Amino acid sequence: MLDKTVFDTxxxxxxxxxxxIPAKRYFTIGExxxxxxxRSHVLRYWEQEFAQxxxxxxxxxxxxxxxxxxxxxxxxxxLLYEEGFTISGARNRLDEARGELRLRxxxxxxxxxxxx
Numbered sequence: 001m002l003d004k005t006v007f008d009t010x011x012x013x014x015x016x017x018x019x020x021i022p023a024k025r026y027f028t029i030g031e032x033x034x035x036x037x038x039r040s041h042v043l044r045y046w047e048q049e050f051a052q053x054x055x056x057x058x059x060x061x062x063x064x065x066x067x068x069x070x071x072x073x074x075x076x077x078x079l080l081y082e083e084g085f086t087i088s089g090a091r092n093r094l095d096e097a098r099g100e101l102r103l104r105x106x107x108x109x110x111x112x113x114x115x116x
Contacts, residue, residue: 015078019070024066026056036073046076049087052094 018037033040044063047053053072055063065073072094078092 015074018074021067024067025034026066027070028064029055031061032065032070032073037071038073038077042048045074046073050076050091050094086090 003044019035021035027035027059029040029043031036032043033076036043038046047055050072053069055065055069057063064071075094079085080087
């Protein structure tokens with residue numbers, strides 16, 4: 001009989017239980033897998049489903065994720081595994097959040113212009 005791993009569906013880690021993200025510029029897919037509690041094949045699948053997720057590829061098609069992408073993966077993971085969103089629902093939620101940030105930036109710029 002096989003032992004359970006942290007990746008089994010019966011023992012999904014909560015976002016609060018994930019390890020802190022180290023202060024590094026680039027992370028390999030294995031490191032991201034460990035930091036986010038998601039298997040590497042799932043990360044490769046998410047790259048196809050979420051346009052915002054596009055790690056740099058170098059020699060031998062090796063993926064290198066930046067800090068903001070690791071944070072994004074944790075958001076995707078929380079939406080899918082903790083909040084129960086579907087892939088398309090999570091994609092829409094991320095697009096809404098990005099639109100809200102753009103709107104907030106535009107409003108902030110207008111306020112700065114009016115303050116002059």
